[in-house]
Amino acid sequence: MALVADEGTFREVPAPTRDSPAGGPLGWDGYDASRARAADRTGEEESVVCGTARVHGTEAVLIAFEFGFLGGSLGERTGDRLEAAYTYAREHRLPVVPLIATGGSRMQEGMLALTQLQRVARQSALTREAGLAQVAVLRDPTTGGGWATLGAGADVILALPGAQVGFAGSRVRPPDADPSAYTAEAQVAAGSADAVVPPGDLRETLGLWLRLLTGSAGEAGPPHALGATALPGTxxxxxxxxxxxxxxxxxxxxxxxxxxxxxxxxxxxxxxxxxxxxxxxxxxxxxxxxxxxxxxxxxxxxxxxxxxxxxxxxxxxxxxxxxxxxxxxxxxxxxxxxxxxxxxxxxxxxxxxxxxxxxxxxxxxxxxxxxxxxxxxxxxxxxxxxxxxxxxxxxxxxxxxxxxxxxxxxxxxxxxxxxxxxxxxxxxxxxxxxxxx
Missing domain, CATH: 3.90.226.10 (2-enoyl-CoA Hydratase; Chain A, domain 1)
Known part of the structure; x- marks a missing residue:
């Protein structure tokens, strides 16, 4: 968040509350303890932090993943926060910037975790229909459903150098898979992302994108000819x-x-x-x-x-x-x-x-x-x-x-x-x- 947000401008969007049974929706043994340790380690209550901030002068809704919280995985509470962030963006006519670092869906919540991807896809589609821009930043790693929804579903996709990016995470790929195919650079070369941006340039680059995609639009008259002025004879x-x-x-x-x-x-x-x-x-x-x-x-x-x-x-x-x-x-x-x-x-x-x-x-x-x-x-x-x-x-x-x-x-x-x-x-x-x- 500090890498892209202008100093002192971040304001967190209130997170929805959800009562969960012991062990989560599946009653997974040890899940509550894992969440508690993740909270102590990161200072966060979930794997995403959502709020508004100015990025090089342009206000946007930022969705920042905390990979230290259970690998930035998506669960039901994550889906609640993402839905709230997208809803806030539409209500206030703001672009959305997912800052992604995730290993995918949360195993301890099973299929209920996986279905959060449908929620995310729905929110992204509604935001697209509202005429609002979505600019994703791929951090390390960006894999699984987070890549296939928040990342690959964005209008413009920027990535940090060397970030691991791919639908298949490192632990589920074929053993003979070429690791170079699962990088930010490879995704740009394959047409699946727009640019690799060094961390030091990210705020300015992202801010320029947001300014252009949210600023005043002007009709383009034809440019002046730069070459010959005389017309051809034949x-x-x-x-x-x-x-x-x-x-x-x-x-x-x-x-x-x-x-x-x-x-x-x-x-x-x-x-x-x-x-x-x-x-x-x-x-x-x-x-x-x-x-x-x-x-x-x-x-x-x-x-x-x-x-x-x-x-x-x-x-x-x-x-x-x-x-x-x-x-x-x-x-x-x-x-x-x-x-x-x-x-x-x-x-x-x-x-x-x-x-x-x-x-x-x-x-x-x-x-x-x-x-x-x-x-x-x-x-x-x-x-x-x-x-x-x-x-x-x-x-x-x-x-x-x-x-x-x-x-x-x-x-x-x-x-x-x-x-x-x-x-x-x-x-x-x-x-x-x-x-x-």
């Missing part, structure tokens, strides 16, 4: 300019547009696409805008799923979205098909179509086929002078039409993919940074 010129390695890419646009930004990572399905799509939340003129930006590479299924996750989260929190389109198209290798490319692209199309918040799109480079269109906002898409949008790349169009290589450039012209063509066709609203015409 279709093939538009293609070559968009493919130029000197052209500004997504990071340059994000750095110019936002004063500060933080990234989400991973599709929560075992994949990441850091080379294909950048996703996160940023601050623009003191207001929060979410972003999903293609980087110029072919976008992989995990990238589309991460973008869809970002758009759905922003929509739930009422945060407008900026998308930057820049890809030759979706990855089309065999592995991409095995990873569900079609379903992943469909997710993004659906997320953009269903968004209730404003979505603004700027095509900053290549706009290749449906893999680019999936991120484009219908009726609110713009293009830079060094970008293009096309039903398919000119080379592939020529191949489909059984034309020789010598006709690729002419085919580019026929596709009418230049920025000015796109305006005339009504595909985009306008050209960012282009001179008046």
């Amino acid at each position: 279709g093939w010129e538009a293609v070559t300019r968009a493919r130029s390695p000197e052209r500004p890419r997504a990071r340059a646009y994000l750095d110019a547009f936002f004063s500060r930004r933080v990234a989400i990572s991973g599709d929560r399905c075992g994949g990441t696409d850091p080379d294909g799509v950048l996703c996160g939340f940023g601050e623009r003129d003191g207001r929060t805008v979410a972003y999903a930006a293609q980087t110029g590479a072919a976008t992989r299924p995990a990238g589309y799923r991460t973008a869809a996750r970002l758009i759905r989260l922003a929509d739930r929190l009422g945060v407008p979205v900026l998308t930057l389109v820049d890809t030759p198209g979706a990855a089309n290798d065999a592995e991409a098909e095995r990873q569900g490319a079609g379903a992943a692209i469909a997710e993004v199309f659906g997320a953009v179509a269903a968004a209730r918040v404003p979505v603004t799109t700027l095509v900053i480079g290549e706009g290749g086929s449906g893999g680019a269109l999936a991120l484009a906002a219908p009726g609110n898409t713009w293009v830079t002078p060094d970008g293009y949008f096309s039903v398919i790349a000119p080379e592939l169009a020529a191949a489909i039409l059984k034309r020789p290589v010598s006709e690729i450039e002419a085919t580019a012209g026929q596709l009418r993919l230049r920025p000015q063509d796109l305006v005339e066709l009504g595909v985009v609203r306008g050209i960012a940074g282009a001179p008046d015409r």
Whole structure:
């Protein structure tokens, strides 16, 4: 708690009281003595402490696990406290920050302990429906149901370096299990957590996340073009300019547009696409805008799923979205098909179509086929002078039409993919940074 809470701001939420029979609900011999020893050792009456505090200036409900109290395990009384904390957060419109260190459900309470996970899941779902953010911090260890509910169910997941993180705790894994798979770093690499944060940076990082996810939201107009200002004369010129390695890419646009930004990572399905799509939340003129930006590479299924996750989260929190389109198209290798490319692209199309918040799109480079269109906002898409949008790349169009290589450039012209063509066709609203015409 002291690691993240601003000094002197923590106030404990009153804990519900529950009368338990001797030995707990199962009459477990020695359970009362174990609880008493845990209380003497830790100074706590249960495995969680819940309250409100400011984190780098932003108020939140904090749920801190005490691992010294029976391994931070979840029992009925733990469930009572967690439910009270989530209820308080909804009543006072506060984000929830679980600071997790748990070995899982409490053996001495049997299935009644395990069913607390359903209570937690219900409270998390109600809080999500209320449009409130949940940012989890994974401490050492974060295993069992605590990871599978409070941790993995959060909107944003941060972790301390080297923390043991996994559904299976160290005593119940297969004997030949690779221990490196059960770490915070491994969970980030697998797309199941967003970032590993050193303890010294945790308060500032968590505070920035909370400020962005709870602050004022501002609609994102299209960024200014950072590259060429003159329009291309031919279709093939538009293609070559968009493919130029000197052209500004997504990071340059994000750095110019936002004063500060933080990234989400991973599709929560075992994949990441850091080379294909950048996703996160940023601050623009003191207001929060979410972003999903293609980087110029072919976008992989995990990238589309991460973008869809970002758009759905922003929509739930009422945060407008900026998308930057820049890809030759979706990855089309065999592995991409095995990873569900079609379903992943469909997710993004659906997320953009269903968004209730404003979505603004700027095509900053290549706009290749449906893999680019999936991120484009219908009726609110713009293009830079060094970008293009096309039903398919000119080379592939020529191949489909059984034309020789010598006709690729002419085919580019026929596709009418230049920025000015796109305006005339009504595909985009306008050209960012282009001179008046």
